[in-house]
Amino acid sequence: MSEIVIATDAGDEMTLSMGPQHPSTHGVIRFLVRTDGELMTEAIPDVGYLHRAIEHIAEKCTYEGFMPYTDRVDYVAAMTANHVWAEAVERLAGLAVPPRAHLLRVVSDELSRISSHCIAIGAMAMDIGAVTPFPYCLREREYVNDLIEELCGARLTYNYHRIGGVGWDMTPAWRDKALAFCDHFEGVTAELDRLVTYNPIFVKRLAGLAPVSAEEAIAHGLVGPNLRGSGVAFDLRADRAYSLYDRILPRIGWRTPVGRGEVGVVGDAWDRYWVRVEEWRWSVRIIREALDQIEQTPRGEISNPPKKLRPKGEATARVEAARGDLHCYVVGDGGANAYRARFRTGSFDAMTLVQEKSRGLMVADLVALIASLDVVAPEIDR
């Protein structure tokens, strides 16, 4: 196995290093695992292997020039990191964004969420031993990537949002393709429900595993699907509306999906998984509604680029990313570069939970716990 024994203590307890290069730790993360056989005493996360000093880079290039770097904050769902940077700088500089750009941001964010959850859900099934769903999910992700590639040219580090709007308008043909994808994808979610969600082995494996209560989730700063998995009905799209989500959600009958302990207890690993599956369905509905509303906005009005960007002051922005509340704090001192930019991400806070929740788990369940929290290494380290 890929775990290497680095020390053997007296008695039966071993200290193992799991990672940083380990296929099921979702990127380069290392855990120092204390274990007695298969039973863990504790897993201590060790991060920083993917630290690229993104906040420091932000101080070294202009506000617009930093935009491509935001793709790397979370490369599994790059679009929302674009969005939060654009939103933060727009709030800092007092820029207005045309409605069509807002709606295009919504469509691209939701596509990005679908493709990110494809990885989350497929990888989670694979981590606990079901290999088939992963290529199924990757196949869907490729369809989304095709769409996003046509929109902005990239398949992984999507870069579409701009300060003041978005980079390019969609074509009428693209809109048809996106709608066709929505029709197709609804069938896929039903298929994956049969294949994974209600698969008895999958359910048995995850029901009741590492439950997180609502109080714990808030104290640890869990956000997004992890928070909602614990039964807290909070979604920035609905509760702190931005980018015209307040015009879209009421028209599709939005109800924030929350964990209900359907197969085990509220806040267990299955609940966190299930919330993501539900979010897939909602994303499809949001895309349909946004593509409908977009028809009423004038073509081509997609950006109000700032003439000279020398903002002063400070601003915060929050966007519901695939891994939850992505918080950006930016300070400007009147120069062309940000004086300070700060990203607080969902994976970072989720990692603070691992050490506590790992106590008494089986080694194989640590993998399921990490997968259910859907942490990705670049988002922890930035």
Place this chain on the structure above:
Amino acid sequence: MDEKTGEEARATADAKLIFEWLGARLPGAVLETFAGGGGAGAQDAFVKVAPPAIVDILAALRDEPRLRFDFLQNLTVVDWPKRGVFECVYHLFSYPFRRELAVKTELPRERPRVASAAALWKNAGWLEREQYDLFGVVFEGHPDLRRLLLPDDWVGHPMRKDYVEAAAYRGMPTSRPSPLDLLREHDRAARDAAAARGGKAG
């Protein structure tokens, strides 16, 4: 648009009430307040407090039943060398009341120490470790204040404005020559060689 303005006015009024309450609850701790609603770059409310009071202030905001700032959204440091301070910023959010507030405190750059909030929020421990790592702000009473992202034997705190990177870390150079310079060098050498042969380059 009107609705948004109304929301903003409500938030500003709320912030003023919170500041009043804090001032009465912990006299002398509040140094400066800003209720938000100031347009671009100044929409967000904040309260600046004296460093020794920071944990009391945060605990009061978290525990007061009418406020319940139960989510520590963000904890960060901004370096202001001209003013000689590190500004420590805590962004709070209340799930029950859907309300935001930033709490700031200024620490002297030559001795940046502040009490840890790790006992209040479980994610504060890691957030503080990161800020300690990158800025060298010491959070007193932290249960495990180690570097989070950089190696334990790294020298200096790279997000400080006056940080100068060492030329090497454990014998590994920390910078490389620019490939563009190398290309230019290569082109020049090719031109010189062609000139020496008496012909034209290319």
